[in-house]
Amino acid sequence: MKYIIVSKNLLKKYNQICVRTVTTATTRKWQSVVGLEVHAQLNTKSKLFSGAENTFGGLVNNCVSLFDAAIPGTLPVLNRKCVELGILTALALSCKVNEVSTFDRKHYFYADLPSGYQITQQRAPLASDGIINFQVFTPGIHKKPYNKSSRIKQIQLEQDSGKSLHDSELKRSLVDLNRAGAPLIELVFEPDLEDGEEAAALVKELVLIVQRLGACSGRMEEGALRVDANVSLRRFGDPLSTRTEIKNIGSVRGVAGAVHHEIERQRSILENGGKIINETRAWDATAKVTIPMRDKEVVQDYRYMPEPNLPPLRVNLDTKEDTQDIISVPSIKDRIPELPEQSRTKLINKFNLKPEIAIQLVNEPVLLNYFENVIENSDRNPIKLANLLLNELLTVLNKCKIDVENCPITVKHLSDLVDLFLINRVNLDVCRRTFECLVKDSSLNVEEVIKQNGWFLISDETDITNKCLEIIENNPKLVKQYRDGKIKVFKALLGLLAKDTNNKLDMSLASKKMEELLKKE
């Protein structure tokens, strides 16, 4: 026993020494620390505490109940559906759901906050102590994906505010209360991240999760999911230092950019001997800089107070007994679908996809859905299918400026095309051109499109032989080089062959034939 303890201690010491060596080896002076706070709008018909419709893009001030406008004498009534979605999300993120949670008032004066306070759950949140595991992989930045995780401090239910619109020309402000009182969950993450790419990857994973759960549309461009990032720099081993907060970042790439910029900004201040001040900043997505937010310069005291009009929220943690007033957490647990992490593992283990391919596929739920449908009950090659989706289809959609979500191509289209591709009746180039036609007119039939355009590959041996002979005949110089041992020119010959035949030969057959003919003499 004793021996084990001693060896453990030794091991600890050794590890410390190791760490130190590594630190001195890297010449980086500063370590960046990033923590996120994410607001996600819950996908419910009505608002958190009122019966008004919860929708995006409604007619201005048309989804507003008396309560949402803070008409005196009105009272909040908690929307059960919001609690359910909050719990569902909390469980998917391995949080501990609290048996009793309470609501608080957070006070500040703002034109789009009609009651002068926001109802939130500051002191006893719906859930706490969770974790999110995700993969960090940005093609072009990372060569390989790596695992990362961030702890979740708490998840709380709260109201959204309205929207203020400032008309600087007419010098007036207008308020739209459609969003006032919309249900949000705020997810507070521990400062476990190091850079913008990790932050972006976390947000991307979170979007995928809430979408899977149906808890939130995840549409960052509509403000359905908004990110605040806390950024600070410290010397290795030091405690956390003064942080700045970047508010309301509205896209995944924005998160990466804002955090990256803020780290660099702080680094240059610190390296020039300056000091970081605790402030709130905004991300200017066009100029790609963070800028201080003037109106929030003064540190606010929110004067939190328990919300007296809402009794504590109690849930049943033990049984599946569900009543009008007490929601059963175990029955909600049963409703958790397959999560992105599980999907990736499945793609890697079951279909032998490379991790980076699995990540990219899971990141595009529509493509993943195609993949799963096309691969189901078939022996189609999953790797080729995945590549076709991620390369050819995605390229066509981008080129045609079509949102992946609005992709009109059907599973039948894809299955037909993939089958032709896998038996070499068409090549990738044809696939791409076929996609282009289908995107424009989804009523078309794959085989007809290819036939009508004469895109089927030539796989007839005589035809291929004749073409090869033609190339050999017309390019005596290259042929001579090849036969003199310069094997590299083989590719050039194949290129000429492809070009000459408008990419219509089955190149795997053609290349074999060509080699055979060249070697024959």
Place this chain on the structure above:
Amino acid sequence: MNKLTSYSVKEIHKCFRDKILTPTSFVDLCLQRAKQTKCLNAFVTLTDEIAEDHAVESEKRVYIEKKTRPLEGITIAIKDNFCTKNIPTTCASNMLRNFTPTYDATVYSRLVDAGACLIGKTNLDEFAMGAGTVDSIFGPTRNPWQYDKDWRISGGSSGGSAVAVASGTCVAAIGSDTGGSTRNPAALCGVVGLKPTYGLVSRYGLIPLVNSMDVPGILARNVDDVSLVLNAIAGPDVLDSTTIKKDFKSFVVNDIDLSRIRIGIPKEYRCEGMSEEVIDVWKEVADLLENEKCSVEAVSLPHTSVSIAVYSILNQCEVASNMARYDGLEYGLRTSEDYSTEELYASSRSEGFNNVVRSRIFAGNYFLLTRNYEKYFLKALKLRRLISDDFKKVFNDGIDILLTPSTLSDAPLYKDFVSKHNRDQCALQDYCTQPANMAGIPALSLPIRLSKKNLPLSIQLMGPNLSEELLLSVAKKIESLVQFPTLKMD
């Protein structure tokens, strides 16, 4: 005519049946009385047309459909801090002088469903912050027992409702009770005032003072009428999450055998500044109950003396929060200040609220600052628990009802009352009443006899949560024994 100040619901319904009165003729009488007693300033708004419409509906039900509802044709008044659709609801404040809600408070809609006819909206201290009905933008309300020269206050903050009932303008009225605002004016005006158990009656539509203590209160000239109104308005309301969810079963006021009732006399309620006459009445009632074979014993509620300070902190904190919505944007007073949004808020709120409201907002925000939260708000919450536990302990020990005074004296003269600061007056006037709000328990003020100055003297009964049936039954017994005189109005 003088019967207006004594009619009970039962008598009125008999008159309807005998056709001595009809709902419309009765409503007309009440409206007439309201106009004759205008000098009392009980009403902010008289709702003649609505009262007449209600009366016509009622008349149809009584004589054509022959289906009489519990409060059929009964005239009521409602404190002007309950929202009433298309009827201005001002809280006696400049801030809401032009505010007309688009919805009805649950209490009001249930009363109308029960057949009642709305005579008008009654005066109060601005946002119900006061104990005299003297701090209203519409001027003070006068006590009908002495309203000419050297007139006396009605008590408050539901003074308008108490005066309307006492002077015979309506049979019953709704007040609100946060620290005694229903029982205090009831006591000073010689009517019965009930503060029900917290959560028994919906607060939906009541413009809040202190959400965790506010209860709609009932004022009527006798205990039976109070219970009729209570049965009409009590019970769960999906629009108020703090209402007790259990189905409501009507209370039945019985002629009870007092010999099995244990009455507690909390010694801490005898405080400095309490008039001899009040103490005498308290003793008289205790003796009277003892004569009726009640067991009457001294009990202790040790935290009573801190209650008023705790009440004051919690009150101001919630006031600061509840008043934050009055920014002049969606409704309420908006000044023409246009330099900035902040300036607009500041000037609207400064013109919209009186000094009392503003100083409570100021103090409340101070208590809620992060650095003070624990020192004041949390500490006050803990003490509130102790005060509430005092009551629980006494009731667990077998006491059924607590007997205390309602106020420290009979109705003060206006000029004496306003010589003291609102804050000091509240600390004094609410002494006996606010502990019940802190604990959420039901409490009732019952007029007993007249003082030497010919003014009503009342006592207060308190019972455990949801003990209204017992409370009302005991009150009814005392009522029948003391025969409190009817106000004679000339």
